[in-house]
Amino acid sequence: MNDARFILAGAGAFGRELINWAEDCGTPFTAFLDSSAEALAGFGYALDYLGTPDDFQPRAGDLLVMGVGEPEAKRRLALQLMARGAQFARLVHPSAVVARSARLGEGVVVCPQALVSADAVLGDFSVVNALSSVGHDVDLGAFSTLSCHVDLTGWVRVGEACFFGSGARVLPKVRIGAAARIGAGAIVMRSVPDGATMYAAPAKKL
Missing domain, CATH: 2.160.10.10 (Hexapeptide repeat proteins)
Structure with a gap:
């Protein structure tokens, strides 16, 4: 069974754009990370919530895409996740x-x-x-x-x-x-x- 996850890291406005673009690429996201479990509430996106970036532990096969546009926030989050072994697509x-x-x-x-x-x-x-x-x-x-x-x-x-x-x-x-x-x-x-x-x-x- 293939349990690889394609994960959006950050589900704000830019992240929601990426949900649409990933679908156009034929590789829809299966889950997301965000400081708020309600980040996608009311928008109709059916992604599993995996918790906050602080709590996330990547597993083999996971691929992430950064959904944060602000450069310094993006840098901090990427370095935090990579330190735990996260792989980015x-x-x-x-x-x-x-x-x-x-x-x-x-x-x-x-x-x-x-x-x-x-x-x-x-x-x-x-x-x-x-x-x-x-x-x-x-x-x-x-x-x-x-x-x-x-x-x-x-x-x-x-x-x-x-x-x-x-x-x-x-x-x-x-x-x-x-x-x-x-x-x-x-x-x-x-x-x-x-x-x-x-x-x-x-x-x-x-």
């Missing part, structure tokens, strides 16, 4: 376009109609949300999250745990420092230091 929607020469790390999520171009590198647990594009030779740092409609153009370098709001644009060869936050609609024309928050078009430092 990639989730790539069938409508996404991923170049054969692109490299995707552990736990990467690529959502509907996203583009990952030639020789791009997606770090572990990075997210490329719907209708976003990662240009050729981009290096997207681990735990980073692109919201919808983000455009990283060629040769952009992004540090770990960065967040990009909807519609943000980064010009070619720009470097984004670790833990930076790029506001919705921002156009980033120059390199961004670690931990900076950028906004407006062209982007300005807060």
